[in-house]
Amino acid sequence: DGLADSRTMEVTRLADCWVNTTWEHCCAAPSDLGTGDEECFSGDRFIECCHPRKAPRDIFRCHDRGRDWSDLRTGIIYARVFQELPDPERLRWRPGECFLGAVMSALFYLAIAAGSPKTPEAVLRHAWQHADDMVLLMLRSPVSVDEILLSGWHLGAILVFLRSSPRVEQIAGPWAMDPLQNSREVQFLQLLEGLPMAANLRVRQDLAFEIFNDPKSISYELASVLLPWSAAYNALLERWRHTWAEEREMVQLLRMGDAKLKQILLEGETPRPLHGLLSPPPFLPLLLQALHSYPVVKVDVNAALEMYPSFFHRASPHTWRGSRRMGRIPALELHPMPMDDGLSNANRATRMPFCLWPGFMATFGKMGQQQMSAELVDPNKQDHLPFVRVWEIGANMGDCSLLALHCVAAWGLRSAQPRPLLDVELTLFEPIEDALVSLNAAVKAFQQSQHAAGNLAQKPQILVQPIALGPKVGYTQIHLRRASSAEASFVGCHGFQGECEVQEVWMETLDHLLLGDVPPVDLLKIHVQGSELDVLRGAREALRQGRICVTYVMTHAARIGQFEEVSSEEVVKAYLEIFSNHSVVASDGLTLGIPLQAVPAALKEEDKNYFVIAWHEGRLCRERPSVQAARELFGEV
Numbered sequence: 001d002g003l004a005d006s007r008t009m010e011v012t013r014l015a016d017c018w019v020n021t022t023w024e025h026c027c028a029a030p031s032d033l034g035t036g037d038e039e040c041f042s043g044d045r046f047i048e049c050c051h052p053r054k055a056p057r058d059i060f061r062c063h064d065r066g067r068d069w070s071d072l073r074t075g076i077i078y079a080r081v082f083q084e085l086p087d088p089e090r091l092r093w094r095p096g097e098c099f100l101g102a103v104m105s106a107l108f109y110l111a112i113a114a115g116s117p118k119t120p121e122a123v124l125r126h127a128w129q130h131a132d133d134m135v136l137l138m139l140r141s142p143v144s145v146d147e148i149l150l151s152g153w154h155l156g157a158i159l160v161f162l163r164s165s166p167r168v169e170q171i172a173g174p175w176a177m178d179p180l181q182n183s184r185e186v187q188f189l190q191l192l193e194g195l196p197m198a199a200n201l202r203v204r205q206d207l208a209f210e211i212f213n214d215p216k217s218i219s220y221e222l223a224s225v226l227l228p229w230s231a232a233y234n235a236l237l238e239r240w241r242h243t244w245a246e247e248r249e250m251v252q253l254l255r256m257g258d259a260k261l262k263q264i265l266l267e268g269e270t271p272r273p274l275h276g277l278l279s280p281p282p283f284l285p286l287l288l289q290a291l292h293s294y295p296v297v298k299v300d301v302n303a304a305l306e307m308y309p310s311f312f313h314r315a316s317p318h319t320w321r322g323s324r325r326m327g328r329i330p331a332l333e334l335h336p337m338p339m340d341d342g343l344s345n346a347n348r349a350t351r352m353p354f355c356l357w358p359g360f361m362a363t364f365g366k367m368g369q370q371q372m373s374a375e376l377v378d379p380n381k382q383d384h385l386p387f388v389r390v391w392e393i394g395a396n397m398g399d400c401s402l403l404a405l406h407c408v409a410a411w412g413l414r415s416a417q418p419r420p421l422l423d424v425e426l427t428l429f430e431p432i433e434d435a436l437v438s439l440n441a442a443v444k445a446f447q448q449s450q451h452a453a454g455n456l457a458q459k460p461q462i463l464v465q466p467i468a469l470g471p472k473v474g475y476t477q478i479h480l481r482r483a484s485s486a487e488a489s490f491v492g493c494h495g496f497q498g499e500c501e502v503q504e505v506w507m508e509t510l511d512h513l514l515l516g517d518v519p520p521v522d523l524l525k526i527h528v529q530g531s532e533l534d535v536l537r538g539a540r541e542a543l544r545q546g547r548i549c550v551t552y553v554m555t556h557a558a559r560i561g562q563f564e565e566v567s568s569e570e571v572v573k574a575y576l577e578i579f580s581n582h583s584v585v586a587s588d589g590l591t592l593g594i595p596l597q598a599v600p601a602a603l604k605e606e607d608k609n610y611f612v613i614a615w616h617e618g619r620l621c622r623e624r625p626s627v628q629a630a631r632e633l634f635g636e637v
Contacts, residue, residue, distance in 0.1 A: 088109040099138075139265055156292050172275055301403065388523065389520065390426045393535060532555065
């Protein structure tokens with residue numbers, strides 16, 4: 001009891017911090033003392049209320065607040081089993097360390113307790129009361145719904161689950177009757193239930209208006225929240241975030257609904273906000289869940305680069321390394337697929353690009369670095385931008401190549417370059433229908449963002465090709481796992497045949513595409529779920545002639561022998577034979593270059609990715625910026 005009392009006091013003390021003060025002024029505003037203004041508080045209250053770190057407001061989002069919080073956040077998104085997650089019973093008492101994480105822990109613990117018939121009613125009621133207290137504290141805190149969405153804490157999904165739990169209703173209900181008699185509300189509810197699985201399904205605002213205008217509606221009061229939030233969802237869906245004014249409008253819509261929701265849920269002397277959220281038909285939890293799965297995600301490029309500091313420091317411009325202001329790269333906009341796609345959920349959960357190839361990124365960066373250095377010596381170099389032709393096979397949502405291009409474009413813009421550092425012609429090959437929708441949207445958003453930033457006089461040349469690459473030309477079948485389009489292959493669904501869909505796609509060979517008098521490909525990236533050797537077998541002539549200057553191929557231990565009954569030694573031997581007239585090395589993502597002959601034993605380790613990097617020193621390639629970059633990065637083995 002004493003421990004429970006001390007934990008409750010922590011929640012109460014945090015609530016007192018935000019009376020007649022603002023977080024932005026007291027905790028986040030720059031001052032002579034660093035970040036925040038200690039004069040807002042007396043004694044040690046500044047430490048208690050602001051809990052300063054590098055970015056004090058991260059108490060809400062919980063960025064860099066410890067492994068427990070990141071594991072819990074991603075685990076909830078991926079619906080991992082409870083035993084694999086940090087204990088929410090313990091974490092729910094730590095709001096001063098990670099506020100939204102503690103709120104989610106309280107709700108998650110309630111869901112676990114309600115899911116077990118063995119949980120005593122007294123324990124369940126105590127879990128409900130604590131969760132209700134945490135939701136009340138969240139509503140009284142400065143955190144807004146748009147900040148919750150950006151944080152990656154999937155509040156909507158857990159509210160939807162709690163609304164459907166009979167034991168939760170037993171102790172906290174009864175819930176209001178579902179709108180069986182009102183066809184407008186039934187239609188609206190069914191529409192919201194389908195949003196997470198439908199990439200292009202808009203929220204029908206005519207239904208929301210009808211509910212809002214009907215005082216007899218069971219959801220009449222909440223309709224004032226549904227209206228702005230559904231408009232915000234449609235704004236995101238229709239990619240209306242290409243200018244600052246439009247993004248501000250979307251945020252304003254979310255905050256209008258947020259303000260109205262707080263007014264509704266905090267009404268009265270003893271508000272019960274969790275009951276207020278769950279008692280009506282679950283319009284708000286479903287819409288909040290849909291907003292979490294919205295088709296636009298701004299990923300944190302800087303956090304991704306920090307995972308591989310040695311690559312970043314070797315390949316980034318010198319002027320960026322000692323400057324925090326120069327070093328912050330803007331977020332990259334991606335367009336994930338619906339909620340049944342695991343890779344898309346990874347983007348949503350982590351707010352990071354899923355595809356991060358350090359060597360590929362470093363080569364792009366090194367080329368930009370070389371151009372920047374050359375311009376410092378000879379300003380006329382600006383009139384002769386290096387032309388770089390990049391092909392990515394298996395582009396999926398495009399985050400690999402777009403991330404690399406985004407970084408180099410940002411370096412050029414932030415370093416006061418009047419034009420981009422590289423003249424890039426990027427071709428992205430992706431045959432899967434759903435992935436193509438996301439890829440085309442991401443490409444369009446990238447081009448528009450570059451144009452709006454004034455970085456490019458004309459949009460970058462980016463071409464999306466809806467075809468597969470392999471050992472032959474013609475139609476073929478590709479097998480697609482419903483839960484993970486990134487694991488599509490030409491030979492089954494990796495042991496998940498029951499979840500497998502089949503699409504017919506057109507296949508080309510690299511030899512066929514590079515016939516005739518065409519310029520060489522500077523960078524070729526291949527990641528096709530175990531069929532990489534097949535793609536290279538369709539490029540033997542192009543590789544022999546040196547029409548592909550630098551090639552990056554992923555090799556995964558779990559794929560060895562899955563599609564071809566060969567050993568890891570034979571796979572490495574095949575790479576050495578295919579790249580017989582190339583310089584060839586490998587990388588494990590941390591080491592820049594290791595001899596390929598040393599890889600077979602390591603490939604037998606489970607869940608280990610290796611990258612094969614090969615470059616050609618022939619007449620067409622030796623002076624290309626991509627080969628110069630690869631030689632500098634990987635040449636000393």
